[in-house]
Amino acid sequence: MEVKARAPGKIILSGEHAVVHGSTAVAASIDLYTYVSLRFPTPSDNDDTLTLQLKDMALEFSWPISRIKEALPESSPLSSTPTSCSVESTKSIAPLVVEQNIPEARIGLASGISAFLWLYSSIQGFKPATVVVTSELPIGSGLGSSAAYCVALSAALLAFSDSVSLDVNHRGWLLFGEKELELVNKWAFEGEKIIHGKPSGIDNTVSTYGNMIKFKSGSLTRIKTNMPLKMLITNTKVGRNTKSLVAGVSERNLRHPDAMAFVFRAVDSISKELSTVIQSPTLDDLSTTEKEEKIGELMEMNQGLLQSMGVSHDSIETVLRTTLKYKLASKLTGAGGGGCVLTFLPTLLSGTVVDKLISELESCGFQCLIAGTGGGGAEIFFGGSS
Ligand SMILES: Nc1ncnc2c1ncn2[C@@H]1O[C@H](COP(=O)(O)OP(=O)(O)O)[C@@H](O)[C@H]1O
Ligand SMILES: C[C@@](O)(CCOP(=O)(O)O)CC(=O)O
Ligand SMILES: [Mg+2]
Structure with a gap:
């Protein structure tokens, strides 16, 4: 079973930072994407690990499922209800990230890996899988790579969840319905919180819905x-x-x-x-x-x-x-x-x-x-x- 998701980066035409404090902002998606593929092993693979491959950086992080269960015993997947990573869960995830020995030059990835562990365990629970990430976006440059990563991750994880029913036989890129998009956006926002601290939600929203949007205090208006x-x-x-x-x-x-x-x-x-x-x-x-x-x-x-x-x-x-x-x-x-x-x-x-x-x-x-x-x-x- 394999699914690939993609989500675009963005430009903010006006209103960054002020949008965090309740002002209106205007943003548009751009045609540079982050891709996330998710594959579950078959029983014959005999694989009991969760692996995250960051292909562009030639980095791989891996955890035995038992290790994740031990660190996050409370985690029971409820993919239909986006939940924030509590202080306790943040503390439990920290050692899982530290033990991966991220190269010093790439230490900014720690928050992205924490967001991955939170989204994965919350949506899919303790299933072994391999998740591969590639991106056309420069990371940490203002083009919303963190949001595109969280949106693509949430979309891939939700595609194989109980909360979403999709035509798995569809060939070619498939759009989500309004309800599914809302769920993807909410989960992505929870990931952005782990990376940004206090995000306004504009980046994950424009990455989820695409096009051009006006955004204020958590709600979007599509711009035609x-x-x-x-x-x-x-x-x-x-x-x-x-x-x-x-x-x-x-x-x-x-x-x-x-x-x-x-x-x-x-x-x-x-x-x-x-x-x-x-x-x-x-x-x-x-x-x-x-x-x-x-x-x-x-x-x-x-x-x-x-x-x-x-x-x-x-x-x-x-x-x-x-x-x-x-x-x-x-x-x-x-x-x-x-x-x-x-x-x-x-x-x-x-x-x-x-x-x-x-x-x-x-x-x-x-x-x-x-x-x-x-x-x-x-x-x-x-x-x-x-
Ligand atoms: N493709 C990716 N793979 C892993 N982590 C990513 C990826 N893209 C973004 N991130 C996470 O997002 C962080 C950058 O987000 P941020 O500082 O908000 O900059 P921007 O969103 O403008 O690119 C990275 O340090 C990393 O933690
Ligand atoms: C500064 C801000 O308005 C946008 C940040 O965008 P980026 O992560 O630099 O691409 C923060 C936010 O709205 O969450
Ligand atoms: Mg960002």
């Missing part, structure tokens, strides 16, 4: 638009960790609650205006050029506010200065502190200018890509390779 939004993504390749950046903004909020309340309100207004502009019919009251100018300006304003939250970085500022020379608006995307920067490319911008900009950014050691936005969300594939 015919407007092509072409974004250049520049990866500064400066590593950072979402959990500590989110915690840093919360600490600043505790130190300056009045000032930060205004910052978060300003972001809320920017996201609302952005979603109105994106959805407004062209040639109605606004031409494409006018709409594009507004989008660029709103992104610039959002970047200024992100800077005041303390999440910009020298490398991000270098990208901003470079794109400004070409009169193009940019903002960081995701948690900041390094990671990726978005640059809005208006429709009439010539390809030659884009090429010149990309080569200038790449000469600074950055990596550029133009990703397709607004594609599908979580999907599964039964059987062998897709």
